Amino acid sequence: GYSGVALKACKGHTEALFAAAAAQKFGMFLCVQDLTCPGYSFLHSASLAARIPGVAAIEGNGRQYCPAANKVWARQYPGMFKLTDGTVQTELLDGMGLGF
Numbered sequence: 001g002y003s004g005v006a007l008k009a010c011k012g013h014t015e016a017l018f019a020a021a022a023a024q025k026f027g028m029f030l031c032v033q034d035l036t037c038p039g040y041s042f043l044h045s046a047s048l049a050a051r052i053p054g055v056a057a058i059e060g061n062g063r064q065y066c067p068a069a070n071k072v073w074a075r076q077y078p079g080m081f082k083l084t085d086g087t088v089q090t091e092l093l094d095g096m097g098l099g100f
Contacts, residue, residue: 004029007055009045010037020052031057038062038069046080047098050090058088076100 005023007016007030016032023030032049034041042060049055063070063081074081077100079089093099 004031006031006033007045007048007052008032008034009048010034010041013044013048016048017052020055024054029056030054031059033059035059035061036065038066039073042070043073043077043080043093043100044098046088046090047093047100050093050099058090060088 005019005028007019009016009032020030022028030052032045032055034045037045037060039062042062045060046058049058063083070081077089077092079092081088
């Protein structure tokens with residue numbers, strides 16, 4: 001079985017925060033999986049992941065599955081919608097709150 005927690009901001013921001021706190025308390029593997037959330041919703045998930053210590057990975061396939069939905073946001077945050085060495089540039093999300 002899986003011995004970690006997959007945070008899904010699309011299922012609720014508060015739930016994701018509670019699940020992250022529990023995973024940290026019990027030393028569990030922690031990742032973010034919002035598979036088909038494009039554009040703004042992907043930025044939300046990635047920004048949440050960037051602000052929770054211990055998140056090992058972000059899985060956000062909406063970049064590939066829904067490219068048209070990302071066009072506006074990709075112009076503003078290109079490093080979030082183009083993988084480089086398997087990573088996205090969450091440091092671009094440096095504004096107040098969730099950073100974008």
